[in-house]
Amino acid sequence: MMHRLRRYLVAGLLIWVPLGVTLLIIKFLVDLMDQTLLLLPAGLRPENLLGFRIPGLGILLTAAIVVGTGVVVTNLFGQQLLHLGERLLDRIPLVRTIYTSVKKLTEAIFHGTGKSFRKVVLVEYPRKGIWSLAFLTGEGVHEVRDRTGQDLLTIFVPTTPNPTSGFILMLPREDVIELEMPVDDGLKMIISVGVVVPEGRKEALIAPRRAQAS
Incomplete structure (x- = not known):
């Protein structure tokens, strides 16, 4: 009896633990991206326009910011701005270490032909x-x-x-x-x-x- 109960308990945990962790991570990411709505003027924020808050709208604004950034940095002027910003970050010891490490890891994950990991x-x-x-x-x-x-x-x-x-x-x-x-x-x-x-x-x-x- 105890052996069967333990087997059922483990089977249930194998379902709910990954599902629960996944939902918590998704909720954290959605809440984090919803913070980008604070960049909008108070009068243009959805909760002020509609009278209520819609979770997840920050995803659209975040996607627009990311895509817009990609459009800017892929042209010559954007590349110059990027290099200028990286030179400024390179002068700050702690920030330089963190930024360089995260950038190389990101290049390796999202850019198959990146120079970091061949x-x-x-x-x-x-x-x-x-x-x-x-x-x-x-x-x-x-x-x-x-x-x-x-x-x-x-x-x-x-x-x-x-x-x-x-x-x-x-x-x-x-x-x-x-x-x-x-x-x-x-x-x-x-x-x-x-x-x-x-x-x-x-x-x-x-x-x-x-x-x-x-």
Whole structure:
């Protein structure tokens, strides 16, 4: 009886916990975007025009601001403004660190051809026999390659679940295994502490074990 009750309890939690967390996150995001309505003059705010508040209207204003920003920064004048703003931020130590980290992570997630993370790779780190998921970030520093006489690659090994911090390694090309996994899938796997794995590759990993078991 207790075993069956426990099974029902776990089954219920598996339904309600993800659903509840999802609803809380959505509510938080909607409330956050509704704050953009405060940018409007008091007389133009929906609650003053209609006499009541409609949750979620801030999503439309947020989308308009994001799209409008994209339109501005994709032309020459907008690019100059963006570079000017980034130069100003670069002079503020703490702000510079946070902005640069978040920008590189955003580029890697939303821009498949971004310069931050080029490919997902596998390296033996922190010791032989232990493999870590990492990202190829460059072809190596010329001075380091000249002094070592080796063909080195610059590899970023991120921490989990926060991939904006990690370790920079310079490894010989032959010690780096390139994966077919897309960069966004690699980031999802790291952020989810390995829980979210590309489905096709997950089945490929499980299949050999089933074959051995049979």
